Amino acid sequence: MPSKAITENLERSATPDLWRPAREVAPSVVRAEDPTVARWLGLTGLLLVTVGSVALIATALGRGSWVGPIWGSLCSVTGLALLLFHATVDGEVQVRRTYGMLGYLWLAAAVLVTVLPINGPPGTQFFPYGFLFLSLALFFLLPFAHNETEMAWRRKTVAILGLVGVALALTGLIGSNVSRAFLLGEHGPYGLLLSVLGLAYLWAYIGMRGTADDLAYRAGLGVGAVGVVVFLVALIRSLVASWTHSESYLIPAGLLLMGLGLLYALVSAGLCSENRVVVLARRELTAFFYSPIAYIVMLCLTLVAGLLFYIFLNLIIQQSQPGETPLVEPVIRFYIIDWFPIICVTLVVPALTMRLLSEERRSGTLEVLMTAPLGEGAVVLSKFLAALILYMVVWMPWGLYLVALRIQGRQPFDYYPLLSFFFALLATGAGFLSMGLFFSSLTRNQIIAFFLTVVGMLALLMVFFLKRPLAPDSAGYTILSSISYVDLWINSLEGTLSPRYLMFHISAAVFWLFVTVKVMEARRWA
Amino acid sequence: MIQVENLTKYFGPVLAVSEVTFAVAQGEIVGFLGPNGAGKTTTMRVLTTYLPATSGTARVAGHDVRTESMDVRRNIGYLPESVPLYAEMRVEEYLNFRAKLKGVDRKQRPQRIDYCLGRCRIREVRRRLINTLSKGYRQRVGLADAMVHDPPILILDEPTTGLDPLQIRETLNLIRELGEQHTILLSTHILSEVEAVCRRVIIVNAGHIGLDKKLSELATDEAVIVLEVRGPAEQVHNVLRTTEGVAQVAPQPLGDGLVGFEIRTHQHRDLRETISQRIVKNGWTIRRLDLRRRTLEDHFIDVVMRDEDAYLTPSSELPGEADGASSSEGALAGRNE
Numbered sequence: 001m002p003s004k005a006i007t008e009n010l011e012r013s014a015t016p017d018l019w020r021p022a023r024e025v026a027p028s029v030v031r032a033e034d035p036t037v038a039r040w041l042g043l044t045g046l047l048l049v050t051v052g053s054v055a056l057i058a059t060a061l062g063r064g065s066w067v068g069p070i071w072g073s074l075c076s077v078t079g080l081a082l083l084l085f086h087a088t089v090d091g092e093v094q095v096r097r098t099y100g101m102l103g104y105l106w107l108a109a110a111v112l113v114t115v116l117p118i119n120g121p122p123g124t125q126f127f128p129y130g131f132l133f134l135s136l137a138l139f140f141l142l143p144f145a146h147n148e149t150e151m152a153w154r155r156k157t158v159a160i161l162g163l164v165g166v167a168l169a170l171t172g173l174i175g176s177n178v179s180r181a182f183l184l185g186e187h188g189p190y191g192l193l194l195s196v197l198g199l200a201y202l203w204a205y206i207g208m209r210g211t212a213d214d215l216a217y218r219a220g221l222g223v224g225a226v227g228v229v230v231f232l233v234a235l236i237r238s239l240v241a242s243w244t245h246s247e248s249y250l251i252p253a254g255l256l257l258m259g260l261g262l263l264y265a266l267v268s269a270g271l272c273s274e275n276r277v278v279v280l281a282r283r284e285l286t287a288f289f290y291s292p293i294a295y296i297v298m299l300c301l302t303l304v305a306g307l308l309f310y311i312f313l314n315l316i317i318q319q320s321q322p323g324e325t326p327l328v329e330p331v332i333r334f335y336i337i338d339w340f341p342i343i344c345v346t347l348v349v350p351a352l353t354m355r356l357l358s359e360e361r362r363s364g365t366l367e368v369l370m371t372a373p374l375g376e377g378a379v380v381l382s383k384f385l386a387a388l389i390l391y392m393v394v395w396m397p398w399g400l401y402l403v404a405l406r407i408q409g410r411q412p413f414d415y416y417p418l419l420s421f422f423f424a425l426l427a428t429g430a431g432f433l434s435m436g437l438f439f440s441s442l443t444r445n446q447i448i449a450f451f452l453t454v455v456g457m458l459a460l461l462m463v464f465f466l467k468r469p470l471a472p473d474s475a476g477y478t479i480l481s482s483i484s485y486v487d488l489w490i491n492s493l494e495g496t497l498s499p500r501y502l503m504f505h506i507s508a509a510v511f512w513l514f515v516t517v518k519v520m521e522a523r524r525w526a
Numbered sequence: 527m528i529q530v531e532n533l534t535k536y537f538g539p540v541l542a543v544s545e546v547t548f549a550v551a552q553g554e555i556v557g558f559l560g561p562n563g564a565g566k567t568t569t570m571r572v573l574t575t576y577l578p579a580t581s582g583t584a585r586v587a588g589h590d591v592r593t594e595s596m597d598v599r600r601n602i603g604y605l606p607e608s609v610p611l612y613a614e615m616r617v618e619e620y621l622n623f624r625a626k627l628k629g630v631d632r633k634q635r636p637q638r639i640d641y642c643l644g645r646c647r648i649r650e651v652r653r654r655l656i657n658t659l660s661k662g663y664r665q666r667v668g669l670a671d672a673m674v675h676d677p678p679i680l681i682l683d684e685p686t687t688g689l690d691p692l693q694i695r696e697t698l699n700l701i702r703e704l705g706e707q708h709t710i711l712l713s714t715h716i717l718s719e720v721e722a723v724c725r726r727v728i729i730v731n732a733g734h735i736g737l738d739k740k741l742s743e744l745a746t747d748e749a750v751i752v753l754e755v756r757g758p759a760e761q762v763h764n765v766l767r768t769t770e771g772v773a774q775v776a777p778q779p780l781g782d783g784l785v786g787f788e789i790r791t792h793q794h795r796d797l798r799e800t801i802s803q804r805i806v807k808n809g810w811t812i813r814r815l816d817l818r819r820r821t822l823e824d825h826f827i828d829v830v831m832r833d834e835d836a837y838l839t840p841s842s843e844l845p846g847e848a849d850g851a852s853s854s855e856g857a858l859a860g861r862n863e
Binding site: 211217274283290291373523 | 577578596600604606608610611612613623624626627628629632635636671
């Protein structure tokens with residue numbers, strides 16, 4: 001009969017345990033599966049690209065084609081997307097090397113198109129073809145480098161990405177500083193595009209090597225340093241120009257260069273910084289893109305933007321008929337101020353913020369988060385920053401349609417209101433998102449957070465209507481028009497933007513963030 | 527390393543933890559044992575600075591939990607009962623993220639993560655999404671996360687719930703290995719785990735501590751020699767009573783010519799051989815000679831059952847331990863067969 005006596009630990013460790021821990025095996029047997037679906041999609045993509053490009057080439061050469069240029073471009077784009085999907089999923093040797101070769105071909109084509117004098121002196125075809133080919137090269141080289149298991153090939157490709165990035169970034173930034181026409185000339189915004197593309201290549205380089213690697217880390221720091229330098233140079237030049245009362249440098253070159261410098265600095269900080277807020281914000285952004293919310297929101301906004309763009313174009317065309325009064329610049333306000341964007345923003349903001357803090361509470365991850373050495377302020381700030389970045393990214397489709405208008409219309413239109421609208425969007429976005437974050441912190445249930453935020457957004461919208469019956473010179477009217485975000489948008493799109501109208505929204509953002517931090521801290525009040 | 531003094535926690539009107547006082551020295555593995563709802567998780571949450579105490583103090587690694595919570599957090603690795611992880615991340619990505627949050631130096635991060643992956647035996651699943659992992663693997667990822675920044679103290683809340691027997695064994699082995707370099711406070715309600723891994727056990731019930739002793743002390747606890755002899759009851763009783771070192775003899779008639787005895791000795795000496803020699807010398811046969819100690823289970827049930835009476839201060843015995851012991855042993859006597 002076995003004794004139930006308690007044995008001391010010493011006894012037990014003295015006798016070696018005869019049972020050895022099992023060799024670690026993965027929990028389930030992983031069977032390498034043929035990516036059949038991806039291959040079929042890739043094949044479809046190839047077909048579409050062929051059809052589309054033939055149609056586009058035919059149109060360019062002036063011949064007719066069954067498939068019109070619109071369908072041709074749609075086919076090409078869809079085809080390319082499918083090919084990229086296949087390239088990412090299928091890791092088989094021949095497939096990935098083919099895509100790698102394709103990527104290198106795009107790179108070679110880009111270089112040729114820029115360097116050779118086609119339809120003009122060298123460089124004229126950079127916009128749009130060179131830029132397009134360079135982007136495609138990046139898109140196809142990335143999955144190749146990611147899937148490639150042979151280290152030599154991988155390292156070489158990643159190194160080439162880095163070198164191209166450095167070349168593009170330096171050309172773009174130095175060229176833009178030297179010549180304003182290079183930055184944003186009539187042939188196209190070379191400087192801007194080169195700099196952004198260079199940044200994208202460098203981002204790919206640093207991302208593929210990982211910041212644990214010394215070279216990549218230093219490259220990331222370099223990008224940040226360059227960004228800061230560009231920002232400061234642009235700032236100083238704008239100030240000098242305004243002091244000496246010479247031609248304004250700030251708009252648009254100074255502002256754009258400062259924006260570029262800031263972008264470089266932000267990307268560098270995002271990639272290399274070990275700051276807890278940045279680390280948390282980065283994780284939050286990747287989580288956004290894992291859930292379908294980000295994609296659904298972007299899709300809906302693109303569709304709505306497309307609809308509005310269509311209406312806007314009709315309006316322009318109609319108003320430019322003989323006999324009608326043409327639209328007065330700035331025309332952009334007819335594109336953006338309408339019911340749809342208001343409804344969109346009323347629903348998009350709650351959709352983006354509802355899961356931020358309520359999900360953490362519900363799933364219990366708040367417990368491990370708050371027992372790591374971080375303060376509540378860092379957590380709240382990081383979620384706010386991630387939501388703000390995402391918010392600005394989902395508004396991008398609206399801007400892209402305008403780019404199309406610029407290219408197709410071949411006529412410059414007044415885009416300065418876009419810059420002021422950007423700031424208005426940023427400020428109002430900060431106010432809305434911080435309010436949404438607060439409501440998310442109050443409850444575990446995402447739906448409740450959603451509804452509370454919708455109510456908040458509607459209340460802010462109501463301010464615009466409440467102000468109507470009041471007399472324009474009464475105090476109430478002035479107060480309400482400072483609060484109303486619709487007014488702010490309208491004013492910014494008309495080109496008038498004074499910082500004091502942004503103040504309410506920025507202070508509201510600070511207020512909501514403060515209250516959210518206090519709500520989070522309340523858990524630790526005894 | 528951990529000093530808790532008069533810790534009390536009320537959740538509204540509910541008293542979850544009441545005047546708990548204990549200490550964990552460096553390098554100890556302490557098992558926090560108790561039925562569900564005893565206050566184990568709450569005490570751990572106070573120690574990891576997740577919740578504030580209503581009254582009392584707690585010091586972890588020399589820092590006060592209330593006023594120096596950041597320092598406390600840097601020195602502990604916590605694994606909550608529900609093992610919450612971000613389901614959409616990959617294992618390696620998650621550990622990288624947590625290592626950055628906890629301030630693991632950039633240059634040492636890859637080696638440290640690799641070490642944790644190997645130690646917790648999750649290398650094979652390093653590229654898998656966390657929501658595709660089973661409970662056992664998730665628990666190991668949680669454990670790897672708790673130790674990624676090499677904290678001196680590990681606080682593990684029920685680290686083996688939901689694991690299969692093989693995984694439980696592996697996890698306990700890992701905890702025992704980690705115990706060589708870290709201080710571990712581990713909560714569970716499975717007694718065999720405590721016996722396998724811990725050096726000291728604290729039994730809590732309904733918010734207060736019922737027992738706080740080293741397992742080795744419990745092992746040298748008062749043991750009872752159980753004897754069954756075929757012989758005349760009175761004479762055997764006399765022989766036993768006159769044996770040197772015997773403190774108390776309690777006879778139990780068994781019928782059929784057998785007599786049973788429960789013998790307690792002075793200073794808990796093991797007098798089995800002396801007694802068997804004397805019995806045999808007198809010509810009687812021994813059917814059973816056993817040393818019965820109180821098991822951990824007995825202690826546990828004791829603590830839980832006597833709660834309606836007095837509360838105990840830790841590391842002290844109830845005065846009526848002998849009587850209480852015999853009655854509970856009587857009740858459990860059948861189990862020793």
